[in-house]
Amino acid sequence: MSLPFRKMNGLGNDFVVLDARAKPLAISEAQARAIADRKTGIGCDQLIVLERSPVADVRMRIWNAEGGEVPSCGNASRCIADLVFDEKQAEIATIETKGGMLTAKKAGTHLVTIDQGKPKFGWKDIPLSEAFPDTRHIELQIGPIDKPLLHSPSVVNVGNPHCIFWVDDLDVVDFAKVGPMIENHPMFPERANISLAKVVARDHVLLKVWERGAGLTQACGTAACATMAAGHRIKIIDAKCKITLPGGDLLMAVNEDNGHILMTGPAALDFEGTLPEGLL
Structure with a gap:
């Protein structure tokens, strides 16, 4: 079966969109890995599948x-919103996801501009493996006990669990080595995105x-939302803020009326093609 895709x-x-x-x-984990593989597949950070939705313009699933x-x-x-704008010739789109x-x-x-909704700060909602009544900063550190390199992160759920370390130097640790260790820390039963x-x-x-599940990335929209939510909560970020990632x-x-996080950024179509036989 030949199946068109968008990159x-x-x-x-980057994403492969089906x-x-x-x-x-039906997508299995093995199929998602095969499509995402940058050597033998199409190559992407995430595989996106669009489905019909009874409550929105489209349902989006993510691997x-x-x-x-x-x-x-x-x-x-x-x-995906940019695709829906073109399809509907409209300026508003609704997307159903497992995250809301x-x-x-x-x-x-x-x-x-995406309304990412209201962040969740309760330890059970993030989720954490132990109770923290105040998730503005939790007890978690990386490095020597008396002089940790990373410590006291903020945690929040904005559709995905996020852990944000506030640092003076983005190169304070070898993030490629430390990132997966924190992602899989016992504190995070569903693992976490680390910033x-x-x-x-x-x-x-x-x-x-x-x-x-993806590693170091050029950009992560929910991480930017999480950083905005957590930073504004601890009063170190204003209600409007530019967040600069390696990709831009x-x-x-x-929105101080309802607490929702709003994110504005670009969307780009790189190319279209057909999946090679054997990837699905």
Whole structure:
């Protein structure tokens, strides 16, 4: 069976998008890994499958490169919203995900604002493996006990679990080595996305992300949302903030009326093709 695909990206965080709205498509972890493989497959950080939704314009399912299905992907949400804008000739799109319902608005040519919803700060909602009544900072450190390199991260769930370490230097640790260790720390029963965040001004943060199931990434939309939510909560970030990732900038905001996190950034279509035989 030949199956068309789109290759898309948001700030370099790239996706293979399959459309299963006309005919259902079952995806196994092995198939997701095969498509995501950059040597033998198409290559991507996440595989996205579009399905019909009874409550939204489209349902979006997400598999990370390692093959596991995850609830949310902020950069992919912008890409899918941009597709829906073109299909509907509209400036508003709704997307159903396992992480919740999303509303997107057109913010310019291939520029999208996503309402990521209200962040969850309760330790059971993140989730954590032990109780922390205050998740603005939790007891977790990396490095020597008397002088840890990383410590006291903020934790939050914005569709995915996130752990943010506030640092003065984004290169304080070898993130490629430390990232997977923290992702799989017993504190996070569902694993977590790990971020290093450097606040350079109240309206500007530099961010480096180790994404659960994908590794070091050019950009992670939900990590930017998590950083915005956590930083505003502990009063080190203003209600509007630019977050700079290796792939570029996202413009973030907190709707102070309802606590929702708003993310504005680009969406790009790289190319279209047909999956080679054997990948599905």
